[in-house]
Amino acid sequence: QVQLVESGGGLVQPGGSLRLSCAASGRTFSSYAMGWFRRAPGKEREFLAVINWSGGSTYYADSVRGRFAISRDNTKNTVYLQMNSLKPEDTAVYYCAADPLIFVGEIPPNAYWGQGTQVTVSS
Numbered sequence: 001q002v003q004l005v006e007s008g009g010g011l012v013q014p015g016g017s018l019r020l021s022c023a024a025s026g027r028t029f030s031s032y033a034m035g036w037f038r039r040a041p042g043k044e045r046e047f048l049a050v051i052n053w054s055g056g057s058t059y060y061a062d063s064v065r066g067r068f069a070i071s072r073d074n075t076k077n078t079v080y081l082q083m084n085s086l087k088p089e090d091t092a093v094y095y096c097a098a099d100p101l102i103f104v105g106e107i108p109p110n111a112y113w114g115q116g117t118q119v120t121v122s123s
Contacts, residue, residue, distance in 0.1 A: 002026045002098045002112040009094060009117030012086055016121070020081040022096030022114055030054075033102040034072055034079040035111075038092035038119075045095070045107060049081065052102050059104045086121045093118050 008020040022034065035050035049060045049070040058070050067086075072079040079096060097103075099111040 002029070002032065004096050004098060004112055004114035006094065006096050006114040006117040009119045011120045011122065013123050014087060014121055016086050017082070017084045018086065018119060020083065020094055020096075020117060020119075022079045022081075024077045024079070024098060026077075029077040029098075030074040032098040032100055034070075035097045035099075035103060035108075036068075036070060036079075036081045037095045037097060037107070038090075039095070039116075040089075040092040043092075046092075047103075047105050047107065048094075050103055051079065057102070059102075061105065083119070086119075088121045090121050091119060 003025040006022045012018050033052050036048040037045050039045045048064050051058045051070045055072050067084050069082040093116040095116045096114045097111040099108040
C-alpha cells in the first residue's frame, strides 16, 4: 500500500515556475516508478512525466518536454515536478501516481494516486 500526497500547487503568472512535490508513505517507495499527470477542466487526464525507481530514466510528454523536469529523492520518499515557463494552458489539477512498472504515455490501470493539487496559470 502506498499513500501519496501532493503539494506545491497555486497561482502563478505566465512564464513563472512552480515545483510540485509528492510525498509517499510506505517502505517500498524506491521500488515504484513515479509519474505526474494532470486534468484540465473538460479534458481527460493527461500523462506528463515518469521516472523509474532509481531516477536513472525519465520520460516526458511532448507538451512539457524542455519545460518540466521530474526528479525523486528516495531518502525522502518524494518525487518532484519542476515546472518552468508556465502557460495558461498548463492550468489543471496535477496528480502523482506510483506503479511497480514504469508507464510511459499511458494511465497505469493499477497505480496508486494522490488527491491532486491545483495549478492555475493566470495574470
